[in-house]
Amino acid sequence: MSAKPERWAIVGGGFLGMTLAHRLAQHGKKVTLFEGASQLGGLASAWNLGEVVWDRHYHVTLLSDRYLRSLLGELGLEKEMQWVETRTGFYTEGKLYSMSNTLEFLQFPLLGIWDKFRLGATIFYASKINNWRELEKIPVGDWLRRWSGTRTFENIWLPLLRAKLSENYKKASAAFIWAIIARMYAARRTGLKKEMFGYVPGGYARILERFGEMLVKEKACIRLRHVAKKVEWVPGGGVCVAFENGHKEVFDRIVLTMAAPYLARICPQLSEDERSRLMGIQYQGIICASLLLKRPLAGFYVTNITDSWVPFTAIIEMSALVDRTHFGGNTLVYLPKYVTPDDPAFSLTDQEVEETFVQALLRMYPHVYRSDLLCFRLSRVRYVLPISTLHYSERLPPMATSIPGVHIVNSAHIVNGTLNVNETIQLAEKALGRLLSLPTRAVSVPLSKEDKSNEAYR
Numbered sequence: 001m002s003a004k005p006e007r008w009a010i011v012g013g014g015f016l017g018m019t020l021a022h023r024l025a026q027h028g029k030k031v032t033l034f035e036g037a038s039q040l041g042g043l044a045s046a047w048n049l050g051e052v053v054w055d056r057h058y059h060v061t062l063l064s065d066r067y068l069r070s071l072l073g074e075l076g077l078e079k080e081m082q083w084v085e086t087r088t089g090f091y092t093e094g095k096l097y098s099m100s101n102t103l104e105f106l107q108f109p110l111l112g113i114w115d116k117f118r119l120g121a122t123i124f125y126a127s128k129i130n131n132w133r134e135l136e137k138i139p140v141g142d143w144l145r146r147w148s149g150t151r152t153f154e155n156i157w158l159p160l161l162r163a164k165l166s167e168n169y170k171k172a173s174a175a176f177i178w179a180i181i182a183r184m185y186a187a188r189r190t191g192l193k194k195e196m197f198g199y200v201p202g203g204y205a206r207i208l209e210r211f212g213e214m215l216v217k218e219k220a221c222i223r224l225r226h227v228a229k230k231v232e233w234v235p236g237g238g239v240c241v242a243f244e245n246g247h248k249e250v251f252d253r254i255v256l257t258m259a260a261p262y263l264a265r266i267c268p269q270l271s272e273d274e275r276s277r278l279m280g281i282q283y284q285g286i287i288c289a290s291l292l293l294k295r296p297l298a299g300f301y302v303t304n305i306t307d308s309w310v311p312f313t314a315i316i317e318m319s320a321l322v323d324r325t326h327f328g329g330n331t332l333v334y335l336p337k338y339v340t341p342d343d344p345a346f347s348l349t350d351q352e353v354e355e356t357f358v359q360a361l362l363r364m365y366p367h368v369y370r371s372d373l374l375c376f377r378l379s380r381v382r383y384v385l386p387i388s389t390l391h392y393s394e395r396l397p398p399m400a401t402s403i404p405g406v407h408i409v410n411s412a413h414i415v416n417g418t419l420n421v422n423e424t425i426q427l428a429e430k431a432l433g434r435l436l437s438l439p440t441r442a443v444s445v446p447l448s449k450e451d452k453s454n455e456a457y458r
């Protein structure tokens, strides 16, 4: 008689949970994927903006995103990808500049030639660093000031750091900026030095639909609208997960993929050390507006902003990348505002945010009128980006917990990269090897020292 397949539960139907479910199912495990929302995709999910269906948060793929591109290959979508050379804008002191190539950078009037040299040298130097662990020891502000000089730090880096991390930038290590520079460098085609960004026609809605279909084909069971509220080891009987809708189910193993504060809340059997490691992870949240406009803005995919009166922290003109036919001939713009999870902006109404955001946008682009606004929709997420604080990789919770059969794999385990789908898939692929090497149904055996280490996942 053949042995019954192991029953695995994955909680969290974002790209991490979906990739884990896909691979475990391929390895013959009986997988159930639980997602609290009514659709798969998490941060990468899609929504409606009037008639238009597109990503809730702006997403692009880079040529260097090999894990994501390989998964898109499995989904039969890689060959459809559209690659576009994009431009970058810079809004400072009330003016918009193009910063899309070396010549424009050299012409930028607000930095002297020596400042520009030091800024360029900082970026080049960062792109050559391999030992990111050394950078974890240095606050990002100190490191950038040292290499770029005080004037460039105050005028360029500081507003950009505040845009992404608000006052949390003071807690971040130099590894934070290193990871961003490394990713952007990889995006530039060698030789041509151009930014090539890609998308799948139909956006993440299409990718997620295919991914869901593939999981069903692989006999993974998908349970939407299942918000896990308690995960407990039952002595001798596996791991029991209870949901807010009253459903309860027992599995041999469970992998939890959601943000650390939620994890700490639903696992009462975690040790004090595990709990304090999880609660020690600092997150940035986001308030992200999607706007559908009749008119284009300026054709920059990203516009960085240094003026502090602007209530959002960047402008993403998605239709500078994605053909406007996908948006009914209109312009799709995202206005993100990165905030700490306890920022008072989370309690503003949609109307209040719309008023301040739209007013500022119209002031920045005088050729755009209020009557050009067709749709405005707001997304709020409290825990998005785990901040790489000082000595971050040493303070992470291990993926194998002290609760038999319970594993944590979440975006906080991305230790030497930025938050993006490619890194997320890479994390899932690496964690998989470790998860599969665990002894079969060893749910009551205490973890060995090796099991508790994170090393294998890095």
Ligand SMILES: Cc1cc2nc3c(=O)[nH]c(=O)nc-3n(C[C@H](O)[C@H](O)[C@H](O)COP(=O)(O)OP(=O)(O)OC[C@H]3O[C@@H](n4cnc5c(N)ncnc54)[C@H](O)[C@@H]3O)c2cc1C
Residues within 6 Å of the ligand: 011, 012, 013, 014, 015, 016, 017, 034, 035, 036, 037, 040, 041, 042, 043, 044, 057, 058, 059, 060, 061, 226, 227, 228, 229, 257, 258, 259, 262, 286, 288, 336, 384, 410, 411, 419, 420, 421, 422, 424
């Ligand atoms: C504004 C923004 C822009 C971005 N731009 C890009 C980009 O250009 N390119 C790129 O590659 N990446 C981008 N990303 C990052 C990308 O979206 C993430 O890296 C990726 O989606 C993370 O996937 P995940 O599965 O780790 O997390 P999530 O997507 O957060 O998934 C976690 C899931 O767990 C569910 N969950 C939480 N608690 C429970 C519970 N108790 N019970 C059941 N389910 C629960 C959530 O509903 C969610 O679906 C962007 C993200 C944001 C926010």
